[in-house]
Amino acid sequence: MNLQKLFEVQAKLDKKIVEEKGLQGQDLLDKKILALQVELGELANCWRGFKFWSHDQEPRIEKRTYKTCPSCDGEYVDSCWECGHSGQVVDKIINPLLEEFVDCLHFILSIAIELGYTVDDLYVWDDELVGKTEDIFLELMYWVVLIKSKDERKRKDAFRTVCYIFFNMAEQRLGFTWEQIEEAYLEKNRINHQRQLNHY
Numbered sequence: 001m002n003l004q005k006l007f008e009v010q011a012k013l014d015k016k017i018v019e020e021k022g023l024q025g026q027d028l029l030d031k032k033i034l035a036l037q038v039e040l041g042e043l044a045n046c047w048r049g050f051k052f053w054s055h056d057q058e059p060r061i062e063k064r065t066y067k068t069c070p071s072c073d074g075e076y077v078d079s080c081w082e083c084g085h086s087g088q089v090v091d092k093i094i095n096p097l098l099e100e101f102v103d104c105l106h107f108i109l110s111i112a113i114e115l116g117y118t119v120d121d122l123y124v125w126d127d128e129l130v131g132k133t134e135d136i137f138l139e140l141m142y143w144v145v146l147i148k149s150k151d152e153r154k155r156k157d158a159f160r161t162v163c164y165i166f167f168n169m170a171e172q173r174l175g176f177t178w179e180q181i182e183e184a185y186l187e188k189n190r191i192n193h194q195r196q197l198n199h200y
């Protein structure tokens, strides 16, 4: 994954949001930390492995959205082979788990930029994560809060631990490749720019 490219793309998006919303000079760190926690909660919710009360603990990795069949215009035409008489065809297939993951990645990059870090601060070592995935999520969320530390060294340690857990988790626990992550990140970044143009 080309983190340098994503870092630059994120900086452009953040700058645009600050300008669009008139936030120049404001400290947005606490809000971004909370936003990352929220997105990690959404990621865990899509992963589902902690839902001991449910029979369905499979990660949400495929969601189909439908549109009206362009051939029969949704009229259930007996002879419509395109939609198999249902009046609808698949519009898009998305990966909700991956989408939540790249929302988290947006905020991790954005926090790095807020703190004046460089892309080098994001590079972490590959290592095998041990333990249950729910514990890894909790550990990650714990370190995210510590990014609030006033002590520079503790803050950077916390940030780098977040990167270490987050990036290793991607491959080892969520099954994503770097290519998939980069592609999904860039697509979401494009949507985020679009949203600002539409006064989201």
Ligand SMILES: O=c1ccn([C@H]2C[C@H](O)[C@@H](COP(=O)(O)O)O2)c(=O)[nH]1
Pocket (backbone or CB within 6 Å): 013, 014, 017, 102, 103, 106, 107, 110, 188, 192
């Ligand atoms: O300074 C910011 C604020 C928001 N986002 C992006 C990250 C997520 O992809 C998206 C979250 O939007 P919601 O769908 O949660 O509103 O916004 C940024 O990249 N930088």
